[in-house]
Every structure is written in structure tokens, then in C-alpha cells.
Amino acid sequence: MIFLLILSFSISAKDTPDDAGGSITINAYNIPEGTQRILLYRLAGGDTIYEEVGLISIFKGEYDDASVVDGMEYLYRGKAITEDRAYVAEIKEYISSSPEWFNKSRTSVLLLLILFWVVVLIYIQLAKKNPEGLFIRRLPPLEAMDEAVGRATEMGKPVLYVPGIEYITDAGTLASITILEMVGKKVAEYDTRIINPHFDPIVMTIAQETLKTAFSEAGRPDAFNKDDVFYLTSEQFGFAAGVDGIMHREKPGAIFLQGYFYAESLILAETGYSIGAIQIAGTNATTQLPFFVAACDYVLLGEEMFAASAYISREPRLLGSIKGADLVKSALLILIGAGVIFGTIAFIADNAGNPTYMEIFNKILEFLARAAS
């Protein structure tokens, strides 16, 4: 095969922008007619032999070499192969990759976050000044919690509280801990037993402290039994089997399924239903909500869980974030509404022979698409 260095075919290499390092982007230019494939070779600093790393896309003329080590220098050589010959191009200067501190393609996300952050901070300050001034609508499942604990007490049965199978980093688990505190206070007031099995040892530790505080605040620190807050297992269906067993043996009068759940949600809710317990569920796992809706008496749907923790605690930071989130929702509704109206006007104008508005509208869509990608 004849290797020819043709000036027209060339390649360039650059550190891939806006990435976490470990990648060099190679572009090919003036790809010869009839090219079947472009082989890419790499020479690491200190080596003497080029190694084949992949194929540059003929259509995009680009290859992302994600197998490089940050800080190490490389040379690249491209070989475009046609039916009867090969064209070779190479870069002359060593190139190395490094991570970037700032991903410029996410600037719009940063701006939105700052906006959201400012709004929440303003509302937190307002909530601190006047916590009763911020209205949060009534949530029926919260009202039912009293009733559920009362019912379990009357029946002489314990209360079972399952905080889901996620870690403490999950917002749903954090909200669940706040709800657990409220349930714990009620349980202590009514002198009932609360059983609290766990999937994660760290969540268990926090739940133990939370319940201990709740019992103390209710004036019944002696009634708190640390052994009723226990670790089961960190295996999803092992945990489900364990909780099902507890439901059948202990026959709780009220069951709280509050937190993040996965496929075990229906298994737990069905078992709870089969023993006749009043069930109050809540989860931010949208995929599991249908099962709770079908099998439980009351359900806190997604964001209602976070609103519930704000409603219960009247904690200014939570109240402020709920109010801030509502304002962001309003902004989104206005944005969507304005987009629809502007899109319609642009469409009508475009049909009437004035494409300017449609061009602006398309640019807005492109901006959103870039931000979402």
C-alpha cells in the first residue's frame, strides 16, 4: 500500500472542552473522496511506536479519544483509506488533556440555580420574620396521621414506620425523618409502641436520635425503646421480606411508608392492606406512587412530602424553600405560556411572509435544547 502525505487532508487535536479531563478531540479536514475509513493512531510521550486507537467518523470528521491520561503528552496520526490508496496526516505538536473547572455549556443551569437560590433566600428571611405569615395549604394525609396513631392505640397495636430504602442523601429520606419526628411525638403522647426497621445503618442512627428527641419533647423519654429502631438488611427484597414478616407477626394498627421506595413498594403496601392496617404512604419516587395510591389509605404525592415536613415543622428554611419553589413554578408557567403565545405569533407571521419572529423563536428553542442536553 502506498502512503502519501497529502496537504489537503489534515487533522487537528485539542483538549476536549468543558469536560472532566481524560479526553482529547481529534478532527479531520478535507477528507479525500471515496474514503472508506479513517484510522487514528496515537504516540504517547516517550514511546516510539504509534498505536491504533480508533476510527474517526467519516460523517462528523471527529473522534473523541477518551482513553488518554491527564497531563501525558500525545501525538496523533490519521490515515484515510480509499479503495486504492492511503492518505496520511498528523499533528506536529504534542497535546495533553486536563479537566476544566467550569462547564460553559451549563451556564444557563447556573443562572437558573442562582435565581432559585436568591428567591428561596428572600423567602427564608420573610419566614424568619413571620413564620405564620406564610400560608401552606392543608394536606389530608397529615391530618390522618393523628387518626392513624390514635386507631393503633385504641386497638392496642404498634405503629410501623418504614423510611424507604434510600440513603440519607435522598431528599425523600430527609423529609421522612421530619415526618418520623411528628409521628414519634404522637406515639409518645398516646403511649403506643413504634417499630422502625431500616435499610441503611446511617439512616437508622439518625432515626434513633430523632425518635429519642421526639419522645423527650413529648415528656416520655422513658417510653423510648432503642431496640425498636433497628437495621434489617441493605438488600432490597431481603428488606421487603423482613418488613412483610414484621407486619404479619406484629400486626401493626397503623403503617407509615414514608421515603424513597423502589419495586418493593407494592409488596409492602399490599401486605399492609392484607392485615387491615391504616396506611399512610408518601414518596418522591414517581414510579412507585401508583402502587401506594392503589393500596394505601392516604398518600403524600412527591413534592407534598417536602411540603409536609415544612407544614409540620414550620421551620423557616423549609417554608422559604416551599414558597420559593412555588414562585419558580409560576415563572415556568409564565415562560411556557409566553412561549406558546410567541410561537403562535411567530407561526402566523412566518406564514404571512415575515420570518423574523420564527427565527427568534427557533433560537430560544435551540438555547433551551442546548441547556437540556
Added chain:
Amino acid sequence: MSISTSIWVWIAALLTLMVYSFLYKDNPFYRLAEHIFMGLSLGYTLTILWYNYIIPRVYEPLFLPPHQWSLIFPILLGLMTFGIFSKKYNWLIKYPLAFYVGGYAGLRIPLLLQSWIIRQVEASFLTPDKFTSVYSSINAILIFVGLVTTLIYFYFSKKREHGFGAAANVGIIFIMVAFGAAFGYTVMARISLLIGRMQFLIQEWLGIM
């Protein structure tokens, strides 16, 4: 019919039957299966943690050359979690927890904002290409109305009065329709799991089919 002679198939089949016996009522066989399952899963989790995390991410980089001494900081942070076992030092756990929750929130929030909010807004704009047929037009309008009314349902700081309450009621209809579809879809998936277990019992264990 040729019944399996493999001891593992027999164990799996008997454990499957023990678990299904719960459909009748709680019984010692189910309890045995439950405790075997939980014990095994706990042992399995510990083994995974030891071989996939402690050995390759703590022991090897720290004690084998080239030593990555910088790992001492995250390891110390992790060890602070054990402060919970001491009454005197249980406050130590606050630092790894704060780092863990804060770091995770920082990683997740921009991604959620990007994939859940911005993409949703982008998809909700009614552009002319969404009205190319009767079906796509109805679809686009339904998505738009569903999004707006569902967002209104999740307003917490405004009383549900007048038109706002009506819009929230429409929102809950959309939510319930979505839940119904998801429920049906999952029930189908669960039935396929049941079929898989039945196939195992009938084919692999009993060798009937």
C-alpha cells in the same frame, strides 16, 4: 417428565415454594425462607463492600505502591461516622454527613434542573411541527394542559379557590391517569416475573415441559 437431580435447583425450588406459601398465610416455612434470605443478603452486602470498596479503594491505593496518601482525608472523614458509637464523640458524625449530603445535592440538583425542568419546558412549547396530524395535535395540547394543571396541583402556598381549585382538580385527573398507566405497565412486568418462576418450577425442577 424428568425431575431435576441438581441439589441447587431443588434448593431454589423449595425456597420458591416456601416464599409462595405466604399467599396462604404466615407459616414457619415462609419464616425460614425469609430469615435465610435476609441473612444471605446481609452477608452478601458485607462481602461486596469488602471486596469492591474496602480492598480496591482503601487498602490497595493506601498500602500498595504507588501510595495515594491523599486518600487519608476521605478515609478519616468516613471513620468519623463511627463516632456515633461513642456518647462523647457522637457529634463527629455531623461532618461526614454534611459533606455527603452537600456534595450529593451539588451533583444532583444541576442535573435534575437540566433533565427535569429545562427539558420539560422545551418539550412543552407548542411549535408548528407538533400539529402535523390530528393525533399529534391532540397529544401536544393534552401534554400542555396536563403540565400546566399538574404544576398548579403542586402549588402549596395558595388557597385552592375559584379557578385555581378547578385547575388543580384537572391536574389530579391527569396525575391519576398517569398512575393508572404506570400501574398497569408494572403489573404486566410482575406477571412476567411470575411466569419466569413458574417456568423454572415446571421446566427446570419438575421437567414437565
